Amino acid sequence: MIDPEIQYQAFKMREQGYSYRRINKELGISKGTLNYWFSKDGKEKQKKRTKQYRQKPESRFRRKVQREFDIKGMSTQDLIEHTSKKAFCYICGDKLDILHDTYDLDHIYPKSQGINNNLSNMHPTHANCNYMKGKMLFTDFLERVEKILNYQRKQINITDKILAQQENEQE
16 A cells, blocks of 8 residues: 555645656656546546456466466376375475365475476475475575574573462462
């Protein structure tokens, strides 16, 4: 959401005769947003475009095809067969029901390090587990988790000691 102060500045600049391009450069607001704000029928045009897009069956089909064939032309059925052999989250170890659960395919070696999109570099994971790991190497992720766990254990021990002291003082 855009800050109301920035929107106010944009309207002031437009009143002063600034072009969309100049407002775009100075405030970092897209020209489409500016057109939406300043055009008499900008909001109506946007509603019409959205309605037309949602009514096109081929646009929904196109998105579905991208989801079904996202791994080098492999069909969904082939992908299910491949991942059902590894039907567990390789980060937390819980079982995955490939046909009914939603899951992510996590890159063992991140794409950001130049490694390709081969299935041999991917394992199924829960979406939350994959989100936590992010772009880290698995070993880096484990080190981070261990550090967090050790820190939280210390906090729990400190809390337990404080609670024990308070109980002793009350007795």
